[in-house]
Amino acid sequence: MGWKDTAEPVLTRMPTVERPEGHVPFKRKLGWTAGVLVLYFFLTNVFLFGLQGQGSEAFGQFRSILAGGQGTILQLGIGPIVTASIVLQLLGGADLLGLDTQNNPRDQVLYQGLQKFLVLVMICLTGLPMVFAGSFLPASPTLAQTFPGGTFGVQWLMFAQIFVGGVLILYMDEVISKWGVGSGIGLFIIAGVSQRLIGGLVSTTFIGAESEIGIIPTWIGILTGRIDVGPILGSGLQTLVFGQGQILALITTVLIFVVVVYAESVRVEIPLSNTRVKGARGRFPVKLIYASVLPMILVRALQANLQFLGRILHAQLGSMPAWLGTYQQSQGGVANPVGGLFYYMAPVRSPGQWMWWLGQTTNEPWQIMLRVGVDLTFMVIGGAIFAIFWVETTDMGPEATAQQIHNSGMEIPGFRRNTSVIEKVLERYIPQVTVIGGALVGLLAVLANMMGTIGEVSGTGLLLTVSITYKIYEEIAEEQLMEMHPMMRQMFG
Numbered sequence: 001m002g003w004k005d006t007a008e009p010v011l012t013r014m015p016t017v018e019r020p021e022g023h024v025p026f027k028r029k030l031g032w033t034a035g036v037l038v039l040y041f042f043l044t045n046v047f048l049f050g051l052q053g054q055g056s057e058a059f060g061q062f063r064s065i066l067a068g069g070q071g072t073i074l075q076l077g078i079g080p081i082v083t084a085s086i087v088l089q090l091l092g093g094a095d096l097l098g099l100d101t102q103n104n105p106r107d108q109v110l111y112q113g114l115q116k117f118l119v120l121v122m123i124c125l126t127g128l129p130m131v132f133a134g135s136f137l138p139a140s141p142t143l144a145q146t147f148p149g150g151t152f153g154v155q156w157l158m159f160a161q162i163f164v165g166g167v168l169i170l171y172m173d174e175v176i177s178k179w180g181v182g183s184g185i186g187l188f189i190i191a192g193v194s195q196r197l198i199g200g201l202v203s204t205t206f207i208g209a210e211s212e213i214g215i216i217p218t219w220i221g222i223l224t225g226r227i228d229v230g231p232i233l234g235s236g237l238q239t240l241v242f243g244q245g246q247i248l249a250l251i252t253t254v255l256i257f258v259v260v261v262y263a264e265s266v267r268v269e270i271p272l273s274n275t276r277v278k279g280a281r282g283r284f285p286v287k288l289i290y291a292s293v294l295p296m297i298l299v300r301a302l303q304a305n306l307q308f309l310g311r312i313l314h315a316q317l318g319s320m321p322a323w324l325g326t327y328q329q330s331q332g333g334v335a336n337p338v339g340g341l342f343y344y345m346a347p348v349r350s351p352g353q354w355m356w357w358l359g360q361t362t363n364e365p366w367q368i369m370l371r372v373g374v375d376l377t378f379m380v381i382g383g384a385i386f387a388i389f390w391v392e393t394t395d396m397g398p399e400a401t402a403q404q405i406h407n408s409g410m411e412i413p414g415f416r417r418n419t420s421v422i423e424k425v426l427e428r429y430i431p432q433v434t435v436i437g438g439a440l441v442g443l444l445a446v447l448a449n450m451m452g453t454i455g456e457v458s459g460t461g462l463l464l465t466v467s468i469t470y471k472i473y474e475e476i477a478e479e480q481l482m483e484m485h486p487m488m489r490q491m492f493g
Contacts, residue, residue, distance in 0.1 A: 004098070004110060011113025017174040024179060025481045033180035033187065036172050040188055043168065044069035048161050050154040052140040058370065064196055064461040065300050067188035071137070073165035075130065077192075078185050080122035080166050081173065082301040087118055089298070089389040117171065123166035126305075129312050131159045136315075181475060186294070186468035193457050193465040197253075200246075200455020203330040212470070215246050215454065242351050242358060242452075247267045252451035259444065261468040263288050263437075268429050272410040281413075284405065286429045289437040291396070293386035293467035298390075300460045303347055310342035311335050338363065350452045372450070379442035388440025391430070398426040401460055 047054070054071035063070065069076025078328060088111075088150055091097050099107040130136040139154040147153050159383055173184030203214040211342075221227035224244065229239040241247045266288040273281050313320055314327045325342035327335040337343040344367075352360030354368050361368065391397050395404070402423035411417040412425055448459025457465075 004107075007114070008110060011110050014116045015171075016116075017171060017178055018261050019178050022041050026476075029179065029181050030480065033176055033182070036176050036180065036184065037187060037191060040074070040169075040172060040191060043074045043165060044192075045073050046073045046135065047068055048073065048075070048158045050140050050143050050158050052138045058349055059115060063123070064192050064457055065189065065297060065464070066194040066304065067185070073161050074169055075137070075162050076123060076126055076166050076169075078169060078173070078188055078297075079126055079301060079304070080119045081170060081185065082124070082297050083122045083305060084115055086298050087304060088115055089386070089393055119166070126308075127159055127162040127166065129308075131162070133156045133312050133316055134224075136311075147167060162207075172384055173411075176354050181479070182468065182472045186299070186464070186472070189297075189461065189467055195460045195467075196455040196457045196461075198455075200212070200228050200249075200453075200457070201265070202453075213305035215250060218244050238358070244303065246454065248351065248454070249452040249454050252448055253457075255452045256444065256448050256453070256459070256462050257466050260289075260293075260463060261470060263440065264467065268433070270425065270429075271413055272405065273413050274409055282410065284401075284410075286426075287437070288433060289441060289467065290430060290433045291390045291438055292471065293441050293463050295386035295390040295438060296383060296445055296460050296463060298386045299379060299442065299444075300347075300458070302382070303345070303378070306345055307337075307342065310337060339367075346369050347379075347458075348446070348450050348454065349458065351450065371447075376443070376446050376450075379446050380439045381442075383438040383440075383442030383445075384435045385438070387434050387441075388431075392432050394490040396430075398423045398430050401426055401430070430434050 031146060032176050048071060051071055063077075066079045066082075067079035068074045068079070080187070088097075097111075099111050130251045137158055139158065141151070144151040144154050147157070169184075169188070173188075176182065176184035176187060178430075199214065201214055202216050218227065222229060222240075227244065229244065239245060264287060268284050268286040269283040271281065272284055311327075314325065320326070320340070323340055325337045325340035328338045330336055343363075343406050348354050352358050354361075354372055356363070356365050356368055363371075395401075399419075402419045405411075405422055406417070406419045412422060415421045415425065445459040445463055448462055450459075453459065453462050
């Protein structure tokens with residue numbers, strides 16, 4: 001008896017959102033999407049009952065990518081979903097699961113059930129250390145005096161809320177994927193990053209007595225003389241470009257928008273003709289960023305989990321061996337590595353972390369360059385590898401795509417109408433473009449982080465937001481076209 005026979009009774013009974021039986025009208029899709037987004041924003045503002053304050057951030061600047069809210073019911077965000085996807089992609093890439101998700105309906109159900117089960121496991125593996133280890137989510141001593149079980153009971157109560165939040169975001173993602181527009185994970189990332197971008201532009205929160213965070217209030221203060229940046233030809237220029245003025249961050253953000261939109265439009269188009277309707281022709285686009293930017297979530301989530309492990313070890317051991325990691329507490333209560341292995345594995349987040357001449361880091365130049373080199377290598381190679389895994393596991397590879405084209409009644413003019421022939425044509429483009437696109441996205445993410453962005457949004461978060469927004473725009477345009485011409489929906493399935 002194999003593992004599939006043993007696990008089938010459990011995996012097939014995992015709760016699931018039913019797929020719509022017929023076509024879902026576009027307005028209804030928008031309604032489901034808007035409803036889930038409203039619920040998401042509500043949950044990110046519902047703080048854990050029993051928590052003292054907001055606790056210290058466990059994920060640091062990875063928070064915007066993981067689309068959660070520190071100290072809220074959605075503390076974990078999409079982290080467990082992404083981590084479970086990484087595990088499944090690695091197992092599937094090594095062919096250890098033995099599941100045929102393309103042709104076998106039973107294996108498809110088992111795969112979906114296994115994914116949900118792994119998400120529940122990851123919720124426990126990530127949530128339990130946050131509650132019971134260190135000071136990430138400290139229990140309220142006032143409530144502990146009257147609550148059954150004392151502090152231990154309050155901690156279990158907080159974990160139960162985190163667990164419910166993790167399950168909710170799992171099914172919210174599934175609702176949008178089946179009944180809404182786009183994917184839930186993508187929309188949650190857009191929501192989280194957009195909040196920080198808008199805050200980075202217009203926020204009027206003060207640091208101390210003078211300095212506004214947002215770019216617009218800062219420049220108003222500079223122009224009115226309320227904020228003194230010093231002589232323009234001296235320290236003032238550095239302040240305007242790298243400091244409060246955030247000129248470099250503004251330029252980087254705009255450039256990332258332009259580059260990603262341009263890269264999304266670069267494509268190789270394979271001509272197609274319809275065998276059912278004479279004269280009907282189309283094109284299959286193989287985009288430069290063929291695997292999309294979503295594999296970057298997997299790469300950054302892997303880094304986030306490594307940094308989370310380092311913070312747990314630091315919180316539990318107090319002081320780790322110097323070669324492993326030395327930590328320094330930031331103003332926000334986040335323990336950041338400043339030396340050792342975890343320092344070199346941490347991504348560069350801002351110009352001040354690698355421009356040692358600005359005086360914002362005490363590390364030696366060779367240490368900083370080694371960290372930059374590790375980050376660049378990790379993101380470029382990791383981006384290419386996870387892009388390949390993503391294409392193969394989401395039925396975007398040459399074989400699966402050829403089968404989809406064949407089933408839709410399309411063929412490549414001048415070639416025999418055969419899946420193997422279509423597959424050979426696609427193999428000329430898809431594997432190479434997948435690797436190049438994945439590596440390019442990794443490079444852009446590192447460069448955006450090094451230059452800085454508005455609202456201190458991570459480069460990966462900004463890339464994801466632009467790319468996902470562009471894809472949602474394309475999907476909305478396609479949905480509207482299908483609504484206007486129902487015959488096209490019947491023709492292309």
